[in-house]
Amino acid sequence: MSAIILFTAVSVAQIMLVAAMAIVSIRMFVGPRAQDRILGLDTFYINAMLLLVTFGVGTGRVVYFEAALVIGMIGFVATVALAKFLMRG
Secondary structure (H helix, E strand, C coil), rough: CHHHHHHHHHHHHHHHHHHHHHHHHHHHHHHCHHHHHHHHHHHHHHHHHHHHHCCCCCCHHHHHHHHHHHHHHHHHHHHHHHHHHHHHH
């Protein structure tokens, strides 16, 4: 019984994360300002990281958690670099 609940919860979370990524990708490509595009990119990589974590929970494989950690580190560095670029022009 608990396996069915876990599978349903993970599936619903994955669907919601994919929908959030679709909405954020619109903000990334159509955003009126550069700041909106950077925030969209930041939110996109966080959603991608969470999607990998839900895959890891659903399958029980460790490789998804490691990939999520790498995406988190690269995304943080990219956000800081883009913010610094916007500050200096």
